Amino acid sequence: MVLIAGASSKPGQRLIPMLIQKGYRVRALTRHPNNLDFARSLGAKIFEGDLRQPETLLRACDGVEAVVSTVTAIGDNLLQEVDQAGNHSLMEAAQRSGVSHFVFVSIYGAAQNHPVDLFRIKHKVEEYIQSSRITYTILRPAAFMETWCARIGELVVSGKRVTVWGNGKNPISFIAAEDVARFIVIALEDSRLSNKTLAIGGPQNLTLDEVVDLYERMMRRKSIRRYVSTAQLRLMSRFYSMFDEAKSRFFEMSYELAASNWRVDMSETLRQYPVNLTCLQDVATSTIK
Ligand SMILES: NC(=O)c1ccc[n+]([C@@H]2O[C@H](COP(=O)([O-])OP(=O)(O)OC[C@H]3O[C@@H](n4cnc5c(N)ncnc54)[C@H](OP(=O)(O)O)[C@@H]3O)[C@@H](O)[C@H]2O)c1
Numbered sequence: 001m002v003l004i005a006g007a008s009s010k011p012g013q014r015l016i017p018m019l020i021q022k023g024y025r026v027r028a029l030t031r032h033p034n035n036l037d038f039a040r041s042l043g044a045k046i047f048e049g050d051l052r053q054p055e056t057l058l059r060a061c062d063g064v065e066a067v068v069s070t071v072t073a074i075g076d077n078l079l080q081e082v083d084q085a086g087n088h089s090l091m092e093a094a095q096r097s098g099v100s101h102f103v104f105v106s107i108y109g110a111a112q113n114h115p116v117d118l119f120r121i122k123h124k125v126e127e128y129i130q131s132s133r134i135t136y137t138i139l140r141p142a143a144f145m146e147t148w149c150a151r152i153g154e155l156v157v158s159g160k161r162v163t164v165w166g167n168g169k170n171p172i173s174f175i176a177a178e179d180v181a182r183f184i185v186i187a188l189e190d191s192r193l194s195n196k197t198l199a200i201g202g203p204q205n206l207t208l209d210e211v212v213d214l215y216e217r218m219m220r221r222k223s224i225r226r227y228v229s230t231a232q233l234r235l236m237s238r239f240y241s242m243f244d245e246a247k248s249r250f251f252e253m254s255y256e257l258a259a260s261n262w263r264v265d266m267s268e269t270l271r272q273y274p275v276n277l278t279c280l281q282d283v284a285t286s287t288i289k
Contacts, residue, residue, distance in 0.1 A: 001025040001063055005051065005090055006070030008035050010146045010177035011105065011184065016044050018185050029060050051086025057093035066101040066188055067094045074118060077246040084121045088128055101135045103187045108142040108199055108264060116252045135194050137187035141180050142173040142201040142264050143257060145283040149174055149211050153287050156215035161224045165233060166258025168209035173201025173264040176278035186273050201264025203277035218284055230259050
């Protein structure tokens with residue numbers, strides 16, 4: 001039995017059918033069981049739980065061989081409570097229940113001194129997992145196509161002005177959530193990934209301008225682009241930090257996408273684990289549909 005915490009996340013939703021098709025029994029943890037009807041219909045067992053309630057997690061891990069965590073509460077602005085303390089509690093419950101493998105979805109660039117709290121928290125959880133007795137795999141994906149590219153795509157599709165962060169020229173190895181799910185399956189099955197941390201990215205290094213270009217070509221329409229400089233992004237982040245933490249973090253993340261290194265060299269990883277990575281065009285086609 002595999003417990004997926006974050007079953008309704010972008011990779012979680014894609015992981016459920018993959019595991020069920022391979023014959024795994026799946027327990028899908030969620031705070032909103034009604035949102036997982038598709039998983040129930042595939043045969044997954046739905047478990048109502050919350051990473052902020054450690055007492056629910058021992059039951060969630062009961063009889064489980066592997067736990068996958070793709071949880072984040074960045075949308076609820078509860079990173080300390082959920083991404084950090086919640087993942088700690090889940091790890092502890094997994095250890096106490098005799099779970100043999102813990103797969104944690106972190107983020108590319110997670111580091112102790114990172115300017116963005118999400119990346120620092122991911123690093124803290126990574127350290128905690130690495131110092132535990134459990135066999136682990138940590139995946140560090142680059143930015144998801146379904147989060148960041150789709151955001152741009154929706155603006156192009158609806159004919160609205162497109163905001164581009166920075167000068168639009170920073171290459172990013174955007175990855176499809178489907179491919180993150182594929183690497184989770186590999187982590188569960190291939191012992192070469194036991195006690196390993198693996199950075200994963202998509203097949204292309206695309207700049208934000210190239211992402212807009214792609215959606216424009218697909219829609220056969222030009223959009224108006226507004227460039228927000230990295231200096232402006234920094235200023236907005238500082239301004240909002242005084243009264244709106246979530247908005248401040250959003251501008252910090254936008255700054256990161258505009259200015260940091262997001263190029264993941266996948267050549268060695270693909271030699272070892274030959275995954276046919278999904279192109280943005282395929283993800284964009286389904287978004288536009
Ligand atoms: N999006 C990106 O660009 C990106 C890039 C790199 C890494 N990541 C990482 O990839 C993972 C998935 O990201 P995503 O963008 O797909 O996330 P998402 O769509 O926002 O989903 C978040 C998940 O966290 C669960 N969750 C939130 N609060 C919870 C709580 N208190 N207790 C239990 N579950 C809770 C939600 O479950 P319910 O609502 O069903 O309870 C949901 O399944 C995250 O760990 C994220 O940090 C994302």
